[in-house]
Amino acid sequence: MKVFTITTSKRTQFIPLDSYIEQFIQETGRKNGIVCVYVPHTTAGITINENADPDVLYDIEKTLDTLIPWNGNYKHAEGNSPAHVKASLMGSSVQIIIQNGKLVLGTWQSVFFCEFDGPRTRKFYVEVIPTQ
Amino acid sequence: MKVFTITTSKRTQFIPLDSYIEQFIQETGRKNGIVCVYVPHTTAGITINENADPDVLYDIEKTLDTLIPWNGNYKHAEGNSPAHVKASLMGSSVQIIIQNGKLVLGTWQSVFFCEFDGPRTRKFYVEVIPTQ
Amino acid sequence: MKVFTITTSKRTQFIPLDSYIEQFIQETGRKNGIVCVYVPHTTAGITINENADPDVLYDIEKTLDTLIPWNGNYKHAEGNSPAHVKASLMGSSVQIIIQNGKLVLGTWQSVFFCEFDGPRTRKFYVEVIPTQ
Numbered sequence: 001m002k003v004f005t006i007t008t009s010k011r012t013q014f015i016p017l018d019s020y021i022e023q024f025i026q027e028t029g030r031k032n033g034i035v036c037v038y039v040p041h042t043t044a045g046i047t048i049n050e051n052a053d054p055d056v057l058y059d060i061e062k063t064l065d066t067l068i069p070w071n072g073n074y075k076h077a078e079g080n081s082p083a084h085v086k087a088s089l090m091g092s093s094v095q096i097i098i099q100n101g102k103l104v105l106g107t108w109q110s111v112f113f114c115e116f117d118g119p120r121t122r123k124f125y126v127e128v129i130p131t132q
Numbered sequence: 133m134k135v136f137t138i139t140t141s142k143r144t145q146f147i148p149l150d151s152y153i154e155q156f157i158q159e160t161g162r163k164n165g166i167v168c169v170y171v172p173h174t175t176a177g178i179t180i181n182e183n184a185d186p187d188v189l190y191d192i193e194k195t196l197d198t199l200i201p202w203n204g205n206y207k208h209a210e211g212n213s214p215a216h217v218k219a220s221l222m223g224s225s226v227q228i229i230i231q232n233g234k235l236v237l238g239t240w241q242s243v244f245f246c247e248f249d250g251p252r253t254r255k256f257y258v259e260v261i262p263t264q
Numbered sequence: 265m266k267v268f269t270i271t272t273s274k275r276t277q278f279i280p281l282d283s284y285i286e287q288f289i290q291e292t293g294r295k296n297g298i299v300c301v302y303v304p305h306t307t308a309g310i311t312i313n314e315n316a317d318p319d320v321l322y323d324i325e326k327t328l329d330t331l332i333p334w335n336g337n338y339k340h341a342e343g344n345s346p347a348h349v350k351a352s353l354m355g356s357s358v359q360i361i362i363q364n365g366k367l368v369l370g371t372w373q374s375v376f377f378c379e380f381d382g383p384r385t386r387k388f389y390v391e392v393i394p395t396q
Contacts, residue, residue: 001296001361001368032133034168034261036298036359040370042314048224049216050174059206059213060220067199067331074323081323084313088324092312092373093359095168095225097133097259104133104257106172109224125368127361129261129298129393164265166300166393180356181348182306191338191345192352199331227300227357229265229391236265236389238304241356261393 001127002027008118012065014057015113017046017124021096022103024126031101033130038093040125043083043117045090051110064089083116090114098128133259134159140250144197146189147245149178149256153228154235156258163233165262170225172257175215175249177222183242196221215248222246230260265391266291272382276329278321279377281310281388285360286367288390295365297394302357304389307347307381309354315374328353347380354378362392 002024006015021037039046050056064086074081094111097104105111113124134156138147153169171178182188196218206213226243229236237243245256266288270279285301303310314320328350338345358375361368369375377388 001363034259036361038359038361038368040368040373042312042320042370042372047220048174049220053208053210055206055208056174056213056216059208060217062207063200063204063213063217068327072327074319075326076317076319076323078317081320081327084320085324085327088311088313089221089353091223091355091358094223095170095227095359097168097170097257099133104170104172106174106255108174109172123370125361127298127395129395131259131261166391179352180306181352185340185342187338187340188306188345188348191340192349194339195332195336195345195349221353223355226355227302227359229300229302229389231265236302236304238306238387240306241304263391263393 001125004124005121007121008115011118012061013115013118016051017111017113021111021126025098025101025128028128030128030130033098033128035096035098036093036127037111038125040123043080043087044122045087045114046094047090047114048094048109048111050108052108080117086116133257136256137253139253140247143250144193145247145250148183149243149245153243153258157230157233157260160260162260162262165230165260167228167230168225168259169243170257172255175212175219176254177219177246178226179222179246180226180241180243182240184240212249218248265389268388269385271385272379275382276325277379277382280315281375281377285375285390289362289365289392292392294392294394297362297392299360299362300357300391301375302389304387307344307351308386309351309378310358311354311378312358312373312375314372316372344381350380
């Protein structure tokens with residue numbers, strides 16, 4: 001397992017992780033398997049979506065903000081309950097198949113760290129499970 | 133890893149994948165492990181839900197359409213941002229335990245490919261990770 | 265794989281599973297790998313979120329109820345369609361990395377069984393995939 005650290009600069013931010021993940025896969029020397037990318041936070045998540053037109057990420061951010069408004073009627077005193085809800089909606093990990101030492105992502109796909117309560121220093125974990 | 137191709141016929145459509153997945157598990161000869169089913173698209177997802185009463189899938193589709201209306205105020209020029217949001221909400225992969233060469237799904241569960249921007253030709257990937 | 269049984273006491277309830285999962289990991293004797301925790305139901309899910317302030321779980325429950333009201337206009341005659349939608353939004357499994365025989369959860373994280381149509385007797389499955 002490897003721990004990566006990233007720094008976010010906005011309350012909500014989607015940061016592509018593909019290059020970090022591929023670097024780790026190369027370090028392991030594994031050619032085939034599954035990689036698990038895990039976010040150990042409760043106000044950040046992880047998702048796979050389009051990395052071509054940045055308007056896609058903008059629309060995802062705005063849609064989540066419309067559904068789960070920051071200034072709603074929440075009980076949690078810290079004031080960041082919307083970030084907790086969004087974290088559970090996106091999920092804490094993604095699994096991607098590795099073939100010949102490469103992630104088999106779709107043409108338009110990238111893995112994104114989803115910051116929902118930044119800016120902060122954040123971590124994510126990467127582990128490879130071999131299939132043979 | 134095996135690549136499967138399916139064709140969808142509507143904008144939103146849930147297609148059961150259990151028989152494809154079980155076919156692949158049999159081909160691998162693996163008796164115990166985890167199967168990972170992965171969707172390499174950004175306007176389609178994958179989920180596990182009820183395959184008995186089709187009204188359940190109808191209600192899931194309609195609820196998502198109510199929350200994330202197709203004709204909303206989106207920036208992405210291609211016009212399919214709701215499909216991108218729904219893809220991230222459902223997720224890009226499912227993991228299911230294999231015992232004695234069979235998926236250990238619950239009584240009412242099936243795995244569904246979630247088309248959110250069809251009709252299209254789509255792919256999904258299946259890989260088995262052995263536990264022993 | 266091990267099957268655990270739990271009993272829920274309310275329609276919506278988040279039950280921490282960490283101690284069950286860690287017990288199973290110890291039984292396997294595995295030191296490194298990935299654990300898969302799987303919910304075989306279609307009106308219950310699983311998520312990872314904060315286990316410090318119970319108001320966080322309260323806010324997640326209420327936000328989901330606001331987005332997907334129990335008394336909406338649903339077609340499924342059993343009347344529990346909101347529970348099916350919430351199950352797909354949370355997901356059917358989580359994957360967590362194991363190091364030195366321990367779950368590497370974040371400081372504030374716990375794994376929660378998400379009951380959305382209780383009270384009921386429920387099951388969840390736990391399986392460990394070794395990385396070496």
